[in-house]
Structures are given as C-alpha cells and as structure tokens.
Amino acid sequence: MPIYEYQCLNCDNQFEALVFSSDETEPACSQCQSANVAKLMSAGCILNSGTAGASSDIGASAASGCRPAGGG
Numbered sequence: 001m002p003i004y005e006y007q008c009l010n011c012d013n014q015f016e017a018l019v020f021s022s023d024e025t026e027p028a029c030s031q032c033q034s035a036n037v038a039k040l041m042s043a044g045c046i047l048n049s050g051t052a053g054a055s056s057d058i059g060a061s062a063a064s065g066c067r068p069a070g071g072g
C-alpha cells in the first residue's frame, strides 16, 4: 500500500497515512484530528532543480531515493 505524506492546514502538523485506494478521501490529522489536510509530494522524489552542478550524479541520486509509482 502506498504511503502518502499530508500536512494539516489547521495546525501545520505533517504526518504520513496509508492510502488504500484512489478515493479522494483524506485522512484526519494525527495531532488535532482535523480533516482539513493537504497531500504533499513524496520528499524522496524531489530534485534540486535550482542547482545545476554535477550533472553526472543526478541520475544516481534520483534513482536511490525515488521509487516507481504503482509498484504496490
């Protein structure tokens, strides 16, 4: 099951939650139980697009922290 990261818009708490299907139902905040939460992108797949340095290392570092979607 995929784990998504959420941020509570009520108390700014960040937490992870299991998503069983592609439903639009969002989990409640683990801290204040508010349903006002936003889904975050997976932190492991974010690349440093702003820094153009060693281009040879980009492929390796990206692959190490980024898993393919839908693997299950």
Ligand SMILES: [Zn+2]
Binding pocket: 008, 009, 010, 011, 012, 013, 029, 030, 031, 032, 033, 034
């Ligand atoms: Zn909260």
